[in-house]
Amino acid sequence: PQTFYLSDYTPFGYEVRDVALRFVLSPSATRVHSRITFAPNPAASDKTFFLHGEQLKLIRAAINGAEVTPNITPEGLTCDVPDSEFVWEAEVEIAPAENTALEGLYMSNGMYCTQCEAEGFRKITYYPDRPDVMSTFTVRIESDLPIMLSNGNPGETGAGYAEWHDPWPKPAYLFALVAGDLVGHADTFTTKSGNQVDLNIWVRPGDEDKCAFGMQALKDSMKWDEDVYGREYDLNTFNIVAVDDFNMGAMENKGLNIFNSSCVLASPATSTDANFERIEAIIAHEYFHNWTGNRITCRDWFQLCLKEGLTVFRDAQFTSDMRGEAVKRIHDVIELRARQFPEDQGPLSHPVRPEQFQEINNFYTATVYEKGAEVIGMLKRLVGDDAYAKALDLYFDRHDGQACTIEDWLTVFEDATGRDLAQFKRWYSQSGTPRLSVTDSYQDGTYTLTFKQSTPPTPGQMVKDPKVIPIAVGLLGPNGDEVQPTVTLEMTDAEQSFAFDGLGSKPIPSILRGFSAPVVLDRDTSAEERAFLLAHDTDPFNRWEANRELARTTLIAMIRDDAAPDEAWLEGLERVITDTTLDANYRALMMSGPSQSELAQTLHEMGITPDPDAIWTASDRLGQTMAERWEAHLPGLLAESTVTEAYRPDSHQAGQRALGAAVLALQTRLDRGASARAQFETADNMTLQLSALTCLVRSGNDEEALSSFAAQWKDDRLVMDKWFGMQIAATLPDRAADRAKALTEHPAFDWKNPNRFRAVFGSLSMNHAGFHRADGASYDLLADWLITLDDKNPQTTARMCSAFQTWKRYDAGRKAKMQAALERIQGKDGLSRDTAEMVGRILS
Numbered sequence: 033p034q035t036f037y038l039s040d041y042t043p044f045g046y047e048v049r050d051v052a053l054r055f056v057l058s059p060s061a062t063r064v065h066s067r068i069t070f071a072p073n074p075a076a077s078d079k080t081f082f083l084h085g086e087q088l089k090l091i092r093a094a095i096n097g098a099e100v101t102p103n104i105t106p107e108g109l110t111c112d113v114p115d116s117e118f119v120w121e122a123e124v125e126i127a128p129a130e131n132t133a134l135e136g137l138y139m140s141n142g143m144y145c146t147q148c149e150a151e152g153f154r155k156i157t158y159y160p161d162r163p164d165v166m167s168t169f170t171v172r173i174e175s176d177l178p179i180m181l182s183n184g185n186p187g188e189t190g191a192g193y194a195e196w197h198d199p200w201p202k203p204a205y206l207f208a209l210v211a212g213d214l215v216g217h218a219d220t221f222t223t224k225s226g227n228q229v230d231l232n233i234w235v236r237p238g239d240e241d242k243c244a245f246g247m248q249a250l251k252d253s254m255k256w257d258e259d260v261y262g263r264e265y266d267l268n269t270f271n272i273v274a275v276d277d278f279n280m281g282a283m284e285n286k287g288l289n290i291f292n293s294s295c296v297l298a299s300p301a302t303s304t305d306a307n308f309e310r311i312e313a314i315i316a317h318e319y320f321h322n323w324t325g326n327r328i329t330c331r332d333w334f335q336l337c338l339k340e341g342l343t344v345f346r347d348a349q350f351t352s353d354m355r356g357e358a359v360k361r362i363h364d365v366i367e368l369r370a371r372q373f374p375e376d377q378g379p380l381s382h383p384v385r386p387e388q389f390q391e392i393n394n395f396y397t398a399t400v401y402e403k404g405a406e407v408i409g410m411l412k413r414l415v416g417d418d419a420y421a422k423a424l425d426l427y428f429d430r431h432d433g434q435a436c437t438i439e440d441w442l443t444v445f446e447d448a449t450g451r452d453l454a455q456f457k458r459w460y461s462q463s464g465t466p467r468l469s470v471t472d473s474y475q476d477g478t479y480t481l482t483f484k485q486s487t488p489p490t491p492g493q494m495v496k497d498p499k500v501i502p503i504a505v506g507l508l509g510p511n512g513d514e515v516q517p518t519v520t521l522e523m524t525d526a527e528q529s530f531a532f533d534g535l536g537s538k539p540i541p542s543i544l545r546g547f548s549a550p551v552v553l554d555r556d557t558s559a560e561e562r563a564f565l566l567a568h569d570t571d572p573f574n575r576w577e578a579n580r581e582l583a584r585t586t587l588i589a590m591i592r593d594d595a596a597p598d599e600a601w602l603e604g605l606e607r608v609i610t611d612t613t614l615d616a617n618y619r620a621l622m623m624s625g626p627s628q629s630e631l632a633q634t635l636h637e638m639g640i641t642p643d644p645d646a647i648w649t650a651s652d653r654l655g656q657t658m659a660e661r662w663e664a665h666l667p668g669l670l671a672e673s674t675v676t677e678a679y680r681p682d683s684h685q686a687g688q689r690a691l692g693a694a695v696l697a698l699q700t701r702l703d704r705g706a707s708a709r710a711q712f713e714t715a716d717n718m719t720l721q722l723s724a725l726t727c728l729v730r731s732g733n734d735e736e737a738l739s740s741f742a743a744q745w746k747d748d749r750l751v752m753d754k755w756f757g758m759q760i761a762a763t764l765p766d767r768a769a770d771r772a773k774a775l776t777e778h779p780a781f782d783w784k785n786p787n788r789f790r791a792v793f794g795s796l797s798m799n800h801a802g803f804h805r806a807d808g809a810s811y812d813l814l815a816d817w818l819i820t821l822d823d824k825n826p827q828t829t830a831r832m833c834s835a836f837q838t839w840k841r842y843d844a845g846r847k848a849k850m851q852a853a854l855e856r857i858q859g860k861d862g863l864s865r866d867t868a869e870m871v872g873r874i875l876s
């Protein structure tokens with residue numbers, strides 16, 4: 033397969049002036065007519081007229097009205113063309129009903145829909161399918177379906193057809209079309225300059241009652257982007273469509289966002305608090321792309337983080353404003369460590385801006401998205417809030433309507449602030465998680481912190497140069513008062529010291545506040561100092577972090593030496609969780625402790641081979657210790673976390689329920705599931721119902737509850753995804769593989785539906801000890817199913833291969849079994865390019 037390189041970029045030889053498309057829809061023979069005005073691009077030297085096109089049947093092609101016979105390959109076509117402006121026309125036939133890859137134009141439950149990012153438009157018609165080719169689009173859809181949608185503003189509509197016009201030039205990856213028997217939930221939004229925008233969320237009949245929350249989230253996002261970034265919406269219409277079969281979360285097509293139904297449909301009875309929060313964030317994310325992604329897009333796919341890192345950063349700011357800064361930051365850091373750190377420290381490690389790929393869909397990663405957002409957070413911290421705002425204004429002014437690069441982005445910051453960002457740019461080009469170690473000293477009123485940074489080698493990058501690391505630090509006096517409020521130290525050298533003068537006594541440092549850089553901080557600190565920070569740190573993130581460090585240290589001692597849980601820590605933690613002045617959400621986070629895969633990650637960072645069974649046993653033992661120790665507090669905490677008002681998915685109530693869930697998990701260890709069963713039976717919302725069911729599954733005493741849940745929800749696809757997933761993710765490790773296998777034989781296991789496939793196998797890989805069952809049963813099961821799915825849906829298959837990305841860190845037995853599973857996938861006849869690239873990289 034071909035490898036594409038960032039360094040090979042050249043502009044396309046032609047500009048596209050205008051695109052007109054006509055779709056005559058039919059499940060197995062849709063006709064797509066295109067009429068495209070091209071003109072030679074004066075900025076390009078290579079004038080080869082190559083149009084991408086895959087799996088298309090060309091019926092007819094013409095230039096300026098005269099039929100032509102292009103030279104066709106599996107990747108596209110070339111053709112002789114005039115050396116001045118000309119009109120290209122083509123008619124192709126495609127079969128959306130046979131498209132199981134869910135890329136291009138496909139069908140989901142009788143509805144037509146599209147997914148074009150990154151390179152799906154070439155499965156719809158012949159076109160220069162690259163993001164730096166931008167054009168206006170006019171679309172006519174013909175079918176007998178009642179609702180027919182495309183990008184932009186609605187045009188003429190009549191019996192059997194609908195027309196759309198998008199006045200904003202856009203790359204083909206933002207094209208979208210939807211047609212089906214849909215019902216709309218309508219509303220309006222008036223922009224700050226007075227334009228009224230028609231808003232609609234389109235769903236299958238029966239789902240109308242699950243749209244109100246998403247609509248509110250959309251309006252909140254529109255308002256927030258005006259208030260915080262000064263960005264106004266730019267069309268008369270904004271449509272969102274919910275689709276059941278979708279490879280990822282959602283897609284920001286101009287004026288016509290398409291969503292995985294799990295990321296938009298919400299109701300208290302069927303969605304958890306976590307679902308509500310995620311839906312709000314994804315709606316915001318896709319909406320924010322209208323400016324960061326659509327109006328300003330990427331020159332090429334290597335620049336993906338230009339839109340994704342920035343848009344993730346923006347949606348995190350939004351959630352932080354909507355739901356509270358500390359809790360959002362903690363959630364994000366948990367996610368970063370759970371998903372990005374393993375990627376960055378294993379065979380799939382790649383820079384935030386990759387320099388090569390075979391299949392770009394394999395690079396929609398935690399590194400591009402989440403580390404990409406961290407890099408923007410660091411930049412903002414370094415330049416300050418005002419300079420950030422100024423730089424963003426300049427970015428929108430200067431680059432509106434363009435397809436840009438990371439160089440353009442950084443130049444904007446250099447021009448707005450006068451800073452030289454050459455060294456900072458290494459965050460985009462160097463892969464791997466930096467390690468930051470720190471020592472301190474105190475003498476004559478001066479306290480000195482000395483940091484050392486280094487980044488271990490990653491695939492293709494043996495040597496690393498020092499990066500600019502913003503280290504937010506505060507100092508606490510012995511009585512807990514802050515003697516130095518947060519300052520950002522700017523580390524640029526491999527080793528560097530920072531001094532604080534005029535201190536009366538040796539302070540206690542609070543380092544990397546707010547997780548100011550995505551690094552692993554190594555610091556030999558006494559348990560007393562951490563306990564002090566747990567009690568006193570004025571930075572809520574670092575207070576949580578102190579607890580996590582203590583929990584981690586205890587668990588690691590339990591895993592390695594069979595030690596008893598640390599008494600002093602448990603006492604400190606008890607004070608926090610019973611402190612009713614603290615936010616319930618925050619207390620729930622304090623109680624949750626590091627996950628088993630996070631412990632495996634930590635052991636790996638320490639150079640120790642993780643033993644999944646020992647990790648499970650230690651985590652279980654710690655849970656039991658906490659339950660027994662805090663037995664007297666549990667009823668009071670449960671009462672305190674009981675919500676008496678009507679259900680609202682806001683952060684206040686969600687916090688109470690999160691605390692309740694953490695307490696119920698402990699209580700279940702003591703009462704053999706009595707409280708959980710009671711909660712399960714009386715729950716009037718999905719959050720309570722599912723947290724109770726999870727406790728029952730964890731306790732192993734779950735058959736009755738699982739079948740009553742299934743009987744209640746058998747007709748709700750999204751709730752049944754939870755049922756499939758949760759019983760695998762939460763079950764005892766030795767049962768996970770067998771349970772997953774049994775569920776693949778369940779009549780409702782529709783494996784071609786990505787949500788259902790992920791519910792089973794994503795959950796299996798999340799059950800750490802269950803996935804790593806020593807006999808390799810889970811590895812084999814997953815490999816079997818990835819081999820099966822690859823024929824139908826390469827994208828989802830390739831993505832799920834990352835369950836094996838940490839294989840090298842385990843013991844010889846597990847390692848050999850994972851390697852064998854990967855090699856079996858690799859050896860499959862006709863393996864997709866997507867999966868071949870992933871497995872090849874993981875094995876290398």
Ligand code: B3K
Pocket residue numbers: 149150280282283284317318321340393396
């Ligand atoms: N831009 C899309 C992701 C497209 C994934 C293509 N494999 C969703 C988002 O990031 O908003």
Ligand code: ZN
Pocket residue numbers: 317321339340343
């Ligand atoms: Zn995005």
